[in-house]
Amino acid sequence: MDQVIDVAVNYPLYQTFKYSVPSKLGKAIIGKRVLVPFGKKTVIGVVVKKEKHIKKDEINYVLKPIIDVIDDNPVMNLEVIKICSWASEYYEYPLGQVIFGALPSQLKKGVAIENIKVFENQHKELKTDKLEIDLNDEQNSIFKKIIQDTDSFSTSLIHGVTGSGKTEVYIKLAKEILRKKKQVLIIVPEINLTPQTITRFEMYINENIQSYHSGHTLKEKMTTWLGVKNKKLDIIIGTRSSIFLPFRSLGLIIIDEEHDSSLKQQEKLRYHARDLSIIRAKNLNIPIIIGSATPSFESLYNTRLKKSKKYNLTKRYYKTDLPNITLVDLTKDLPEDGISKLLKGEISKNLKNKKQTLLFIGRRGFSHALTCLECRWISKCKVCESFMTYHKNQKLLKCHHCGNSRSISINPGKCEKCNLVPVGFGTQRIEDKIKGLFPDAKVARIDSDAISNLRKLRDFINRAKNNEVDILIGTQMIVKGHDFPNVSLVGIIDVDSGLFNLDFRGLERTAQLITQVAGRSGRKNEKGHVIIQTRSPEHPLLDVLLSKGYEDFAFESLNDRKKANLPPYTRLCLLRMLSSKKITAFKFLDEIKYSFSAQKSIFFLGPAEAPISKINNMYVHQLVIGSKNRVVLKKITQKIRQYIIQKKPYNIKWSIDVDPIDLY
Ligand code: ADP
Numbered sequence: 001m002d003q004v005i006d007v008a009v010n011y012p013l014y015q016t017f018k019y020s021v022p023s024k025l026g027k028a029i030i031g032k033r034v035l036v037p038f039g040k041k042t043v044i045g046v047v048v049k050k051e052k053h054i055k056k057d058e059i060n061y062v063l064k065p066i067i068d069v070i071d072d073n074p075v076m077n078l079e080v081i082k083i084c085s086w087a088s089e090y091y092e093y094p095l096g097q098v099i100f101g102a103l104p105s106q107l108k109k110g111v112a113i114e115n116i117k118v119f120e121n122q123h124k125e126l127k128t129d130k131l132e133i134d135l136n137d138e139q140n141s142i143f144k145k146i147i148q149d150t151d152s153f154s155t156s157l158i159h160g161v162t163g164s165g166k167t168e169v170y171i172k173l174a175k176e177i178l179r180k181k182k183q184v185l186i187i188v189p190e191i192n193l194t195p196q197t198i199t200r201f202e203m204y205i206n207e208n209i210q211s212y213h214s215g216h217t218l219k220e221k222m223t224t225w226l227g228v229k230n231k232k233l234d235i236i237i238g239t240r241s242s243i244f245l246p247f248r249s250l251g252l253i254i255i256d257e258e259h260d261s262s263l264k265q266q267e268k269l270r271y272h273a274r275d276l277s278i279i280r281a282k283n284l285n286i287p288i289i290i291g292s293a294t295p296s297f298e299s300l301y302n303t304r305l306k307k308s309k310k311y312n313l314t315k316r317y318y319k320t321d322l323p324n325i326t327l328v329d330l331t332k333d334l335p336e337d338g339i340s341k342l343l344k345g346e347i348s349k350n351l352k353n354k355k356q357t358l359l360f361i362g363r364r365g366f367s368h369a370l371t372c373l374e375c376r377w378i379s380k381c382k383v384c385e386s387f388m389t390y391h392k393n394q395k396l397l398k399c400h401h402c403g404n405s406r407s408i409s410i411n412p413g414k415c416e417k418c419n420l421v422p423v424g425f426g427t428q429r430i431e432d433k434i435k436g437l438f439p440d441a442k443v444a445r446i447d448s449d450a451i452s453n454l455r456k457l458r459d460f461i462n463r464a465k466n467n468e469v470d471i472l473i474g475t476q477m478i479v480k481g482h483d484f485p486n487v488s489l490v491g492i493i494d495v496d497s498g499l500f501n502l503d504f505r506g507l508e509r510t511a512q513l514i515t516q517v518a519g520r521s522g523r524k525n526e527k528g529h530v531i532i533q534t535r536s537p538e539h540p541l542l543d544v545l546l547s548k549g550y551e552d553f554a555f556e557s558l559n560d561r562k563k564a565n566l567p568p569y570t571r572l573c574l575l576r577m578l579s580s581k582k583i584t585a586f587k588f589l590d591e592i593k594y595s596f597s598a599q600k601s602i603f604f605l606g607p608a609e610a611p612i613s614k615i616n617n618m619y620v621h622q623l624v625i626g627s628k629n630r631v632v633l634k635k636i637t638q639k640i641r642q643y644i645i646q647k648k649p650y651n652i653k654w655s656i657d658v659d660p661i662d663l664y
């Protein structure tokens, strides 16, 4: 009897396909690529399972034989197939597409692995004069506790204040794992953070370290993929997709900045690299360490459930105190173009003392929108119906959601001549104001308009470090993991948009932002000062965060999440649908809700318009499905997915997002 195998193909289909293997082709082992007949086509598939004993009557059709076996050796080992299968199942995404997504582009085609060009000697000459790490007492005690059981699965959360030196703890742990001839994977949220993390590892570590992210060429990625598989590479420092690399003998996973939302992929397979890493570590029976100065509420909650151990680094390595924080009540200290008197005075003092100032503002561009004071016209995007940001220098209105842009007419509204004013503040507006207030200061803006690539970012960071800039003005880009040792004053221009954010994670994000931004000040030599401008200084978040700190704030907020039936006390699944007629998707979502509403232990939110309500001329609606019970939710979403496939009107596009991070 011929061997029977299950094959995954690169199509959006929620199943694998059985084929027989003619004996002349030898054995088609799991993880090898095969050529199979598929409809009228011949396609490439990956063998994911071997069917041992299939009885004739179990299959009521004649199995087609495969055409060829492409590989001599598997391109994917069982362990990688296992994590792909888990992701496929958990995130409701077709297995074939997960598997092909985990293969380097060159292997997605039928080329034999031996014929693919890679860089020889990607690994460098190893120097041996590396520094020894000398941990301080707090770092050392955490290192000692974690290193005790690194031979089996465990999750450890390191909550270390900014500047406490989490990275040095990671490095020392990594060194121990390398000593056992195992590999280490470090996942960071952004490409921007990989070079500086690599530099720090290379100071102490002699083995082969390689980065892995979307900035690499296909050939580089292929080389790294092979290097990991052949164990020519010992340490990978990469972004979220490195979780799918085929490590030969992985011994430790580290997720840095585990709270960062870029760890979650927002399209196609909507996976969270931290959560997937925990599953992979469990499968491999190895430890995983997740670290942050502002851990996600989920991760803190898991420490309470004892699913994960918690370690705290409470002191900064360079013994500077955490900064003083002052709230400015903008209803009393009336701001002039976004800058209060107090902030202006402090900046001016700082300039006299030749110290650096960092101003944080959540939005790039000049203002959130333009409006006419007479007829109340407001700049809205015709494509997606979001507000359009005013970009003064280019005299354009730009939509940051969909990328649409247009020039500004003199008379967009109903008036004879509109009286247009900007609403809200963007980085450019603050930059204009600051340059007006302090004409002699060297001002630099950092946002994705000003800094379009890694080289420019590095250049900017170097200028800031060399004291060639007096005032740095920037968005999130400025906050993420970058060290500005000379900054002693930080201003958060407008915290209110975060405090009154609709999304249930709005407060968590805002607390993380305040804490992270504050952590950028006074890092090396002296105590810093943070000024937060707000119209609601009595807001409970600010009060708890500033008086008791991030962790207390998190645990208090978790109580509110519990009362409101929100994650992590419930699990959510977000269903989005696009249709060219507004009503079509809405009606279909409503039909789904109605059809499943009799099910026990689940609840629905919506259907409603999605926050970005129009994409490519299609209207977007959403329905949230939730439950306290993960297994129940899983069963329902699976059924709903099948229902969609069977019953959906033909012109609807849809996606499922399990554990979504943004709802609104
Ligand atoms: P984290 O790694 O927690 O993000 P930082 O990067 O802010 O912390 O680290 C603070 C600074 O202290 C860095 O410049 C780091 O190199 C330094 N540092 C921390 N621990 C040590 C150590 N054990 N030996 C030498 N330098 C250290």
Ligand code: ZN
Binding pocket: 381, 382, 383, 384, 385, 386, 399, 400, 401, 402, 403, 404
């Ligand atoms: Zn738009």
